[in-house]
Each structure stands twice: as C-alpha cells, then as structure tokens.
Amino acid sequence: MKGIRARLIVYITLVLLLIVLLLEGVFITAVHYYYLGSAMETLTSRAATSATFFNKYLEGYSINERARYILENLSPDESSKVEVLSPEGKVIINSFGFASSERIDTPDVKAALSSGKGTYQSLTPGKEERILAVSIALKESGTSIGVLRYSVSAEPLYSVIVKILINAAWVGLLVIAFGFLLSVIIAKRIVEPIQQLTGVAKEMATGNFAVRAKKRHDDEVGTLAVTLNYMAEEMVKSEKIKYDFISSVTHELRTPLTSIKGWGETLLVGDLSDTEETLMGLEVMTGETDRLIGLVEDLLDFSKFQAGELTLELEPYDLRGLLEDLLLQFRYRGSTKQIRLYADIPDEPLPVDGDFNRLKQVFVNLLDNAFKFTPAQGEIRLSAVLGDTQISITVADNGEGIEESDLEKLGTKFFKGKSRQSGSGLGLAICKEIVEMHGGRLRVESEFTKGTSVIVELPRYRIQ
Incomplete structure (x- = not known):
C-alpha cells in the first residue's frame, strides 16, 4: 500500500465492489418483490373473485353447505390449495376433500375475520414449507360466518429467484474481475509517467541537468514534466552564470594580487632611494x-x-546632502577621465527614511558604473525629482549602453553581461536589494551604443 499504483488498484477495486454490491442488493430486492408480488397479486385476485361470487350466489347457505359447494365447483386446473375455515379457524374442508380439527391462526385468517381480507407470506426458510396465502371472509347478512383461504407454495418461486441470484452473483464477480484488470491498466498508465519524472528528478539531483522529462499527455503530469524541464533549463543557466561568476571573481582577484605582488617584488629588489618609483608603486598597490x-x-x-x-x-534625513557630496567626490574623477558630470538637483529638501550608508553605497555604485562604461569626452547626468509620494533619482550616461538581450537579466545575481570591464556582477544586484528593502524600486533603461539610465525610486518621507 506504499505505492501509488497499489493504492489506486485497491481504491478502484473497493469502489467497484461497493457499486456492484449496491446494484446486486437493488437487483435482489427487485426480483424478490417482482416474483412474490406477482404471485400474491394473482392469488389475491382469484381469492377475491371466488369469495365475491360465493357470497353473492350462496346467500342463505350455511358455512358447511358453502364448503361442499366450493369443493364441488373447484376448477380442475386450480393449482392453489383452497380451504374453507370456520370462524374459529378450523378447516371445514379443503381442496383435497379433507377436514381438520387443527386450528389455523395465521395473520391472514385473523385479518379476514376482522376486516374481511388478509394476506400472509411465510418467507423464512425452515423446516416448514414457505407459502403465500390470501384469506377472504365468507359473509351472511354482513356477518362473517367463515373464511375462504387460498394458499400456494413459495418454494418454486424461491428456486427461480435463487437461480437468478446465482447468475447475478457470477455477473457481479466478472464485473469486479474486469474492473480489477482495468484498475491495473489505469494505475499503470498514471504511475508510469510519474515514475519517469521521478527518475528524471533523481538524475537532476545528481547534477545531470541535460536529462529531460517526456510529456506524454496534456494534463497535470504533462504540466509537471514541462515545469521540470523548465527548472532544468533554469538550473543550467544558473550554473553557467555561477561558473562565469567564479571565473570572473578569480580573474578580478588575480589581477590586483598579481599587480601588488609584482610591485612588492620590484620595491624589494629596487632602489628605495628612488622616491618617484617608490611612490608610484605604493600608489598602484593602494589602488x-x-x-x-x-x-x-x-x-x-x-x-x-x-x-x-x-x-x-533607518532614520529621516535629506537625500540632497548625500547627492551633493557625491557630486564633489566624482567631479574630480570626471576631470581625470575627461568625462563631464552634470547635476539637476532641486533646491528643496529630498526627505527619505533610510539607511544613510546603504543608500550611499547604492549611488556610489551607480555613479562608479556610469564612469566605468562611459568613454572619454562622454557625459553623465545625476538628477532628482521630488514627487507627491516618491523621490526619483536618475543616473544617466551616454556610454556604450546595454544590449536588449542582456537588459532583462541586468540586476540578476552574478550576471555581468558581455562587458569586459572589471567587476563581480554583484554590485547592481546588491543595489536593487537595498532599494527594495527601503520600499523602493530600481529599474534600468538602456539603448545599445547610446547610453544607459538607472532610475531609483524611493518613498518620500512625510515630516510630521
């Protein structure tokens, strides 16, 4: 019962078994009532017809005289046992011509004496024969003077009913067997795709992302296969980005370390009295x-x-002061790289509720990227707009821009794009995280070879 296949087979078989049992029960009841009901209806009709006739045309006759007349006029084809009973229930005469002092006190006789008509079904199997009986009162001037009783053996009916039930039971068993086989087939068709997906997932767990799941049907399992394949593709992309990141970081670490080691060895074996060379080496090592x-x-x-x-x-402060400090810091860098830095910052305060150091990290990174990707004689513009609910700060350049295929992935962890500039590929992703932690949003707009704009939107702080 641990596997889905076993549970499906058991559940389907149980449901089918319950349905078959329910239908068998309904069928048995219907057959029982049909055969016994038809027999009882026929018997009642014949008894009522005979009693009506005898009550009408034998009026004035005693019960014994009526009994003899009834016996003499029974049809030779009469299959029922006919009895004429006294008011005390004793058999005056029956269709075999015998009388009996034995008292018959079955419910049909009692009902006939009290209300004029009664029926009785002895259906419990036992030592005695099961019978169907109908009793009709024989009356004289409205008073019951005896009972006309028709009875028939129910054993032949039960023999027919039993045969029908045995055949129905065999049909039910065949249906259950067929349902069991069908459940095995259905369970196999359902479980096999899941087992195949399980195997694919295990392969992926070992690091084999080249394996793919087969979509067999357009259903939930098929959707799962497509999702699993999509996950594998994304994992392959993620692994490639990580490997590229490791390679990039390794290169970024090796380059300054090589430079530091080279200048360190130069200074060790060189002439320390050469002040110019020593200062240049120390400057390179510091950078x-x-x-x-x-x-x-x-x-x-x-x-x-x-x-x-x-x-x-978080603490409230004026973002304008931070932006003006950064302008002073990067203007010197712009003059050394022959890049013009423009500012468009309003005179009114730019109130935000934020972490000063983290927001400084964001704008330093954005300006550093702008200078990194803008060639000499280029332009960089830092602008701010104060809105009703937010403050927008834009760092725009006319540098190399970003290709459209890379623009959607920009800001993703480890992604550097096709640029050969130094960097870990984490800076913009970290900036995006910091801005979002402030309840803001960072987005990038760029056109390849024409420049890039990075827009930071922060919630405006309302001074109480």
Whole structure:
C-alpha cells in the first residue's frame, strides 16, 4: 500500500465492489418483490373473485353447505390449495376433500375475520414449507360466518429467484474481475509517467541537468514534466552564470594580487632611494588593494543578503546632502577621465527614511558604473525629482549602453553581461536589494551604443 499504483488498484477495486454490491442488493430486492408480488397479486385476485361470487350466489347457505359447494365447483386446473375455515379457524374442508380439527391462526385468517381480507407470506426458510396465502371472509347478512383461504407454495418461486441470484452473483464477480484488470491498466498508465519524472528528478539531483522529462499527455503530469524541464533549463543557466561568476571573481582577484605582488617584488629588489618609483608603486598597490576591498565587500554583502542577515538602520534625513557630496567626490574623477558630470538637483529638501550608508553605497555604485562604461569626452547626468509620494533619482550616461538581450537579466545575481570591464556582477544586484528593502524600486533603461539610465525610486518621507 506504499505505492501509488497499489493504492489506486485497491481504491478502484473497493469502489467497484461497493457499486456492484449496491446494484446486486437493488437487483435482489427487485426480483424478490417482482416474483412474490406477482404471485400474491394473482392469488389475491382469484381469492377475491371466488369469495365475491360465493357470497353473492350462496346467500342463505350455511358455512358447511358453502364448503361442499366450493369443493364441488373447484376448477380442475386450480393449482392453489383452497380451504374453507370456520370462524374459529378450523378447516371445514379443503381442496383435497379433507377436514381438520387443527386450528389455523395465521395473520391472514385473523385479518379476514376482522376486516374481511388478509394476506400472509411465510418467507423464512425452515423446516416448514414457505407459502403465500390470501384469506377472504365468507359473509351472511354482513356477518362473517367463515373464511375462504387460498394458499400456494413459495418454494418454486424461491428456486427461480435463487437461480437468478446465482447468475447475478457470477455477473457481479466478472464485473469486479474486469474492473480489477482495468484498475491495473489505469494505475499503470498514471504511475508510469510519474515514475519517469521521478527518475528524471533523481538524475537532476545528481547534477545531470541535460536529462529531460517526456510529456506524454496534456494534463497535470504533462504540466509537471514541462515545469521540470523548465527548472532544468533554469538550473543550467544558473550554473553557467555561477561558473562565469567564479571565473570572473578569480580573474578580478588575480589581477590586483598579481599587480601588488609584482610591485612588492620590484620595491624589494629596487632602489628605495628612488622616491618617484617608490611612490608610484605604493600608489598602484593602494589602488589595487581598494579594488580587492570593494570586491570582498560585495561578496560579504551578497552572503548577508542570501542569509537574510542584512539589516537597515533607518532614520529621516535629506537625500540632497548625500547627492551633493557625491557630486564633489566624482567631479574630480570626471576631470581625470575627461568625462563631464552634470547635476539637476532641486533646491528643496529630498526627505527619505533610510539607511544613510546603504543608500550611499547604492549611488556610489551607480555613479562608479556610469564612469566605468562611459568613454572619454562622454557625459553623465545625476538628477532628482521630488514627487507627491516618491523621490526619483536618475543616473544617466551616454556610454556604450546595454544590449536588449542582456537588459532583462541586468540586476540578476552574478550576471555581468558581455562587458569586459572589471567587476563581480554583484554590485547592481546588491543595489536593487537595498532599494527594495527601503520600499523602493530600481529599474534600468538602456539603448545599445547610446547610453544607459538607472532610475531609483524611493518613498518620500512625510515630516510630521
């Protein structure tokens, strides 16, 4: 009973068995009432006809005289046992010509004496013969002077009924057997696709994402197969992105480490009295160290996001001050790279309820990306718009832009796109997480070779 197939077979067989038993019960009852009811109806009709005739045309005769007349005028084809009883229930005469002092006090006789008519069915199998009986009162001037009783053996009827029931039982057994075989076939057709999907899932669990499930029918199992295949495709994509990420991070780590090691060896074997060379080496080592620190911080932030351990320290402040500080910080970088940095920030406050350091991290990352992907003589614009319910900050550049195929995946963890610029591929994903934790939204608009705009929308803080 542990498998679905076994449970299906058992359940279907049980349901079929209950249905067959119910139908057999209804059929048995119908046959029983049909045969016995028809016999009782015929017997009643004949008894009532005879009693009516004798009551009408033998009026004035005593019960004994009526009994002899009834016996003499019985039809030779009469198959029923006919008895004429006294009011006390004693047999005055029967269709065999015998009298008996034995008293018959069956319910049909009592009913006939009290109400004029009674029926009786002795249907319980036992030592005595089962019978059907109808009793009609014989009357004289409205008073019962005896009983005319017709009775017939029910044994032949029961023999027919038993034969019919045996045949019905065989039919029921055949139906159950056929249903059992049908349930085995149905269970097999249902379970086999599930077993195939289970095998595919096990293969995927071992890391084999090339295996695919076969969709056999357009039903729930077929939908599950399609979903499983889709999951495998997404896992393949995810694995590829992770491998690319590992390769990228390895490269990003190796490059500054190689530079630091190279300059360290140069300074060790070189002439430390050469101040210019020493300062240049230290400057390079400091810059590469900063790159390593930034990469490590991205990895730490990502691990915190994955573990759900990153928390925000929210407090109300004016976002305009942060944006103006960043303008001063990046304008020097713009002058060294020959990139013009423009600002369009309103004079009125930009109130937000946020984590200052985390929001600074977001805009530093966005501006850093803009400078990274904008060539010399290019332009970068930082603008802010104060709305009724939100504040929109846009970092736009006229750099290389992003291809449409990469735009949908941008902001996905580990995704770097086709750019050869350095980076872990985590920065924008982390920025997106931080903005969403503030109740805002980050979206990217870009046109390849023409530039990119990153829009950050944050809820406006209402000063009480």
